[in-house]
Amino acid sequence: MAASTDQVVSKCLDGYGSAIGMPQLCGDWMANQVFWLVVTLVVIFLILSRIALPRIAEVLADRQGTITNYLAASEELKSKAEEAERSYIKALNDARSEASRLLDASKAEMKKELQSAISKADTEISVKVGESEASIAEIRKNAMSSIEKVAKDTAKEIVSALGAKADAKTISTAVSSKMKG
């Protein structure tokens, strides 16, 4: 297939360097392609299998491990936080019960004090009432005796005014018996 120009290098090219038919079917080039393909594939295989793939596998495993570790750590922190929450709630409850206990105690004390104050006041009141009653009874007794005396005197005067004679003793006895009746 050699044409007029000296550019012709194979039976697959025409005189102008263009392909004759399909270059894919040119047998002259196949050995070259196969050789370089094998070289390329071997190089790529060595690069991938010796360095790249183990490295990527390692990176992926590392990442997986890191993620697992982080998840475990977060789990641990979560349980810690829950524990802290529990202790906080416990402290809160303790404080609450303590406060209510204190409240109850102070309430009871106050009640007791109040009670004693009330009873003290009661006794004072009753003492005062007794004194008052005694003084009232005194006053009443005095009044009664005054009235009796006045009544005796008056009766004696009335009897003497009526012209009758009576001794003082009889009159006072009569007045006393009348007043009692």
Add this chain to the structure above:
Amino acid sequence: MAGTAQPSEKSDGLVFHPMDQFIVEPLFGSGPIYWYTVTNVTLWMGLSVVAVVLLMLVGTSKRALVPGRAQSVGELAYGFVHKMVEDVAGRDAIPYFPYIMTLFMFIVLSNFLGLLPMSFTTTSHIAVTAVMAIGVFLAVTVIGFVKNGVGFFSLFWISSAPLALRPALALIEIISYFVRPVSHSIRLAGNMMAGHAVIKVFAAFAGVALISPLSVVAITAMYALEILVSFIQAYVFAILTCVYLKDALHPHH
């Protein structure tokens, strides 16, 4: 033969050379291409190695707990292929993961590099994809016999079918088994070649002022589609490898 429509005058009128982008040529000077010649194949395969190094080595060199962009993509690729191997071929296929990862990374990066303007798409060549497909085919067959011995033949002997049908089914199964590397390789090379050739054809039409806006839109649309295809074909190649591997490890239907 569309590529040689105008062999006479190169710059004359509407010239289509959609296949010229697939020409293998020496990087330095000109001359015959021997198997060891440094060609554009070498360059673009080398660039795919560079891309692998950048993505999988440089990107992950920090081993960051919270990955950056490159490391994220590297880890994503790792996880994607690893999960595919595990889901499709099973847990006992994990030892073969680096091999499938190698194929996937090479194909997906070559496909994407091939989308750069003026680039050479190594995966558009049947010679390249066929080597990988035959490699997978041979490896899977050897693994099947090593792991299962003669039991590997039960892959072709469908015990759930009626006995009378089994010989016929066995013939079909054997044919389909041997067709695997063909479809496996042509699917990838064909997809890449077709997409790139179509973009080139649209690009040739851009020389005509009247159609050029349409042409640019069409190139853009095709380019978007090719990005999708680049990934999907790499994925398909890898997942089919996993399926074949599963057949080798568990030949019983």
